[in-house]
Amino acid sequence: MNTSLPAIDPEALLDGPAHAMADAVRQGRVRARTLTDAALARIAARDPLERGGVNACTAVLAERARSEADALDAKLAAGDAATAALPLLGVPYAVKNLFDVAGLPTLAGSKIERDAAPAVQDGLLLRRLQGAGAVLLAALNMDEYAYGFTTENSHVGACRNPHDLRRVAGGSSGGSGAAIAAGEVPLTLGSDTNGSIRVPASLCGVFGLKPTFGRLPRTGSYPFVASLDHLGPFGRSVRDLALSYDAMQGHDGHDPGCVDRPVQPVTPLLETPEHGLRVGLLGGWFHDMADDDARGAVARVAAALRTAPGVASVREVSWPEVDRARAAAFLITNAEGANLHLDDLRRRPGDFEPLSRDRFLAGALLPATWVVQAQRVRRWFARQVAASFADVDLFIAPATPCVAPLMGTEWIDIQGQRLPARPSIGVLTQPVSCIGLPVCAVPVWNVHASLPIGVQLIAAPWREDRVLRAARWLEQAGVVRAPVAAWPT
Template sequence: MTSTKAWWQQDATRMAHAVAAREVTATQLVRACLDRIAATDRRVNAFTDLVSARALERAARIDSGLADGSQAVLPLLGVPFAVKNLFDIAGLRTLAGSKIERDSPPATQDGLLVQRMEAAGAILIGALNMDEYAYGFTTENSHEGACHNPHNLDLTAGGSSGGSAAAVAAGQVPLTLGSDTNGSIRVPSSLCGIFGLKPTFGRLPRTGSFPFVTSLDHLGPFARSVRDLALAYDAMQGDEEKGLHRDAGCAQRATEFVVDELDLGIQGLRIGVLGGYFHDNALSEARSAVAKVAKALGARDTVELPLVEAGRAAAFLITNSEGAALHLDNLRARASDFEPLSRDRFLAGALIPAAWVARAQRVRTRYARAAAQVFEKYDLLLAPATPCAATPIGAERMHLNGRDLPLRPNMGVLTQPISCIGLPVCAVPVWGAHPVLPIGVQVIAAPWREDLVLRAAAVLEAAGVCRAPVAKL
């Protein structure tokens, strides 16, 4: 299979094996993905920048190295990938979805996780659409245009990493990177029907990425298969070298590879289904998706997560206040250059009393301790990733079990309490719970147990309960 027309449909694992076996060249893979982007992105609007020349040059070096024996066989050899446009890419301005950052100088080097992906053999081909400054759940960006859901172009892709999810779902690239502060990996994964991993807070360094809320920001991968997700995650792990711009939030934890543990299964794991808040804030399609996953994993217990509503309230206060602090100068000097909704949320955050924020951090600590007690009894917890499937672009309200609510903040109603305390989560895509659209389920573990969430996801994928087909654009 050497045609460039077919290779964009393959996952990263298949691509890397084929390049190593000389079945296809890295250049052919890059051209296949660039052709797919050219054919689809006017409708999807996932990409904001392409680095085609750079990608083709790197692919040519890999091909040449394979020909003369100087190129090592690497886990992601020749695999094209793209990143949310808050990751630094040498020679490009790091936009973070904004108009204001277009006036910043270009990045002088790639972000650390971009470097690590390329060290594992991957090839960067571009930057992806997102909500302005990562503050949103729909990627309806007024500067770049809305990102469209590849499974139905009238619907939102979710956010804030909407471009990252849409590019994978559309078959434009097999792997992308995004960020998750309150749900920005899990929400678009759910709505676009792909796998997404939010690692434990502090697991992956954020050096070379534009911050939103430093005490809540996570970085992580999107993919159409669990093994691809694990390959990318393993490639990005590791201690961060000390330096002037290192990430103070990075845990500097030893690497704990997961790829070789994917086939260990779930025998002996104690798995519960989160009820109460997570049941009440989900529509029937989201509950049905959880029920499918719970049945496949043999989870029968319903579990209450204490202080969850207080935890979400704390996350709101921390997000608003800390996010606003980063942008105070521009709020004073360039308020009209912000998207109106982002500007208003940041302005509100700037007015929050410090005493409220201090109290929110204390609540967050108590909530984390309460969750730790739950994980003394359970290894994994299941919950919906979003309250519903994808909604129309431009929708302002959602109806949630008799309540009329603003849509944008409440797409994260089920993810925000989990990221508030930094737990690792794999979002897994379920089909059949909604008549025509996918919807995601969160598989949640105690801190540093990414291996468990990925093992469970692998079981679900092997059983056909969770799958991530390329959208039929």
């Protein structure tokens, strides 16, 4: 550790990426404890709903965070080389409250789970991030049982979009997107069943990674739809996504959906462009269900990629029957999600949020033949998309059909279509989740007058390196970025 470098103001670091924080701690330019205290102060100033804050946090773990930071500082002071090499050294982070956090009940955004016993240990991904040097500060707001796209949670209050506090943060991992956009932490974890990482990333203007289904273990997290659930990171930079993703990789036999594959680090590949990359601009459903802002963001990314080193072609393409794939995802979500909550639907129906309860009840009443047919459509669609990778290496599509709606919005208008707002915000992410492809959501600015909107970069299974390398080039070119929201002083 080099202590001859000048100190850095932790407030300035909080507006930057996680990897810069880790470098500053490693170089002795700021202590992990100082950075932790600054992040806790930022949460206290910007988060409480009663003070007009974003309401991203449902629990703040100040004592634990300070203890972890002090332990890191002590090891650094003792000259421990292994500690100094940790990739996320001293980085403050927070997690959606469906991850097990030792000592807290795993709420999953619900009222019912407040009665559950506290978790006896952290979820596996939290333990892996701690092993990489990250410091856990908070649990984060979400839609009840991860069933929603807006995080307008009636139990703890809506999570608000830091770029316009009148608007939604997206969901179901709304707190995970909002906490980064508000400058509270640079790194968070969320889950994505039908779009719950990519939607908040798009609406809050941050980066989000949904890995391939089965890549990261879900051990120690509250399930929603076992055949669709993914876990993944949000970050203020592409490098932050890569560092955290690499730290969390590795098979775990306790999750039957986790695939036993070798760890494949992506961070060393970020700065190396691929050669002969064929890019497909998804049309059809992805064009028709997007407004002018969403289309404009995709056009900007496509134009940039045409000039990127190693890109051989960018052309318009389409996938077949995307509307059927989305319908299949809806039915599977309804049926599997409802089955998990049957006992509580019978015993405590009044303790559910009304919209969640009604959707679960509908799922419980679905005919089995519908669900079987939905799985057939899902498998058929997966085969069609898999075949399309013979001609295209990277697909791009809008992440949300529009920028963040105002809270309480019931309907949105998309290209002359009047659609129910809450389910339709995920209309462009559901078909991709349904078949488990890796996706990086990247935030585009200056299309809408004042708000960000995201673009999905989609690759073949296990090619997280491809989506992250493309995202990194776009970030370096200044096409995508994740600034902290302006905050009154």
